[in-house]
Amino acid sequence: MRAAEPSVVATPTAIAAGRASVDRDREAARAIYDLPLPDLMFRAQTLHRQNFDPSVIEAASLLSIKTGGCPEDCGYCSQSARYDTGVKATKLMAVERVLAEAAKAKAGGATRFCMGAAWRSPKDRDMEQVCAMISGVRAMGLETCVTLGMLTPAQVERLGEAGLDYYNHNIDTSREFYPEIITTRTMDDRLETLAHVRDGGIKVCSGGIVGMGETIDDRIGMLVILAGLERHPESVPLNMWNEIKGTPVLDKGEPVEPIAFVRLVALARILMPGSVVRLSAGRHAMSDETQALCFLAGANSIFTGDVLLTTGNPQREADAALLAKLGMRTGIVPVAGP
Numbered sequence: 428m429r430a431a432e433p434s435v436v437a438t439p440t441a442i443a444a445g446r447a448s449v450d451r452d453r454e455a456a457r458a459i460y461d462l463p464l465p466d467l468m469f470r471a472q473t474l475h476r477q478n479f480d481p482s483v484i485e486a487a488s489l490l491s492i493k494t495g496g497c498p499e500d501c502g503y504c505s506q507s508a509r510y511d512t513g514v515k516a517t518k519l520m521a522v523e524r525v526l527a528e529a530a531k532a533k534a535g536g537a538t539r540f541c542m543g544a545a546w547r548s549p550k551d552r553d554m555e556q557v558c559a560m561i562s563g564v565r566a567m568g569l570e571t572c573v574t575l576g577m578l579t580p581a582q583v584e585r586l587g588e589a590g591l592d593y594y595n596h597n598i599d600t601s602r603e604f605y606p607e608i609i610t611t612r613t614m615d616d617r618l619e620t621l622a623h624v625r626d627g628g629i630k631v632c633s634g635g636i637v638g639m640g641e642t643i644d645d646r647i648g649m650l651v652i653l654a655g656l657e658r659h660p661e662s663v664p665l666n667m668w669n670e671i672k673g674t675p676v677l678d679k680g681e682p683v684e685p686i687a688f689v690r691l692v693a694l695a696r697i698l699m700p701g702s703v704v705r706l707s708a709g710r711h712a713m714s715d716e717t718q719a720l721c722f723l724a725g726a727n728s729i730f731t732g733d734v735l736l737t738t739g740n741p742q743r744e745a746d747a748a749l750l751a752k753l754g755m756r757t758g759i760v761p762v763a764g765p
């Protein structure tokens with residue numbers, strides 16, 4: 428007898444509805460996660476095909492526009508000023524340099540350009556320069572995304588006026604595990620920024636990291652929070668922690684078992700059927716076979732280019748060879764909706 432078919436959770440406003448509902452959703456999500464792999468993959472593939480072309484993968488490119496020296500204590504991050512990680516702090520990059528990098532990314536096949544800054548939140552004096560980057564990148568015909576930390580509604584409005592399509596702000600992990608990783612801002616602070624972004628009409632990109640010493644239930648708890656938002660994030664990046672020497676997570680983190688990661692991708696696809704799920708950090712440590720299984724489980728976006736913010740990513744040629752081997756291609760992946 429096969430495991431009972433749990434009804435798909437992803438009920439909106441689970442968080443608002445209170446703890447009991449979140450707990451119920453987590454149990455139902457765990458039951459889906461634990462399905463025999465063929466059943467899990469079948470469900471994920473079915474939903475994937477209803478919402479997307481299964482052979483098209485979105486290619487996003489990432490640029491660190493302001494590296495290091497960050498006041499936050501995120502225990503996984505190379506850019507926190509609190510840890511000795513060897514990352515050198517830089518000033519905010521000049522607009523022309525950013526546009527030159529965006530042009531290279533476009534020539535390399537990227538359709539989205541994501542700019543990241545190591546800030547707790549942007550200072551008003553930096554906003555003009557960031558807005559010029561956004562308008563310039565958009566004028567090149569690329570989708571724009573920035574990740575700048577916490578935002579006020581007024582900052583969201585300014586970014587929107589500059590032509591911002593997506594804002595990335597990750598919840599990173601479950602509510603329970605979160606305080607073991609970050610103490611300088613709370614999960615609720617992050618959810619508040621996500622609400623401002625949503626209310627300001629910018630598309631939401633939010634996901635998290637695995638491999639920091641969390642349990643499977645923490646990973647599932649993270650997805651249940653995202654799936655319980657009033658509207659699902661349009662993009663859900665799933666990062667495998669890229670090991671950073673000198674950070675506190677180094678002592679707790681452990682490699683993620685590949686099939687456990689594939690199951691998580693499938694669960695993300697099932698809980699948020701219309702969201703684009705991105706295999707973000709950690710792909711350079713994944714075999715071609717694991718990546719292929721992730722694509723079958725519903726992942727449909729990757730970062731291309733050989734660096735992320737401060738760590739490595741597979742070479743463009745390796746990605747091209749992988750996709751060719753799988754008979755897949757990069758292209759625009761229209762969001763199917765929440």
Ligand code: SAM
Pocket residue numbers: 503504505506543544545546547574575576577595596597599634635636666667668669670671708736
């Ligand atoms: N400072 C802003 C913030 O934290 O919101 C934006 C930049 S921050 C580097 C963006 C995200 O990258 C983090 O929220 C985290 O999820 C992810 N990240 C950071 N370091 C990572 C690592 N070593 N491995 C995997 N993901 C990481």
Ligand code: DTB
Pocket residue numbers: 489505541543574595597634635664665666669707708735736737738739
């Ligand atoms: C996301 O979820 N992953 C990207 C992007 N959003 C900004 C960041 C990955 C960072 C990996 C570690 C580094 O390169 O420093």
Ligand code: SF4
Pocket residue numbers: 497498499500501504505506507544545546547576
């Ligand atoms: Fe700063 Fe962002 Fe790194 Fe946290 S994740 S330390 S906020 S750059």
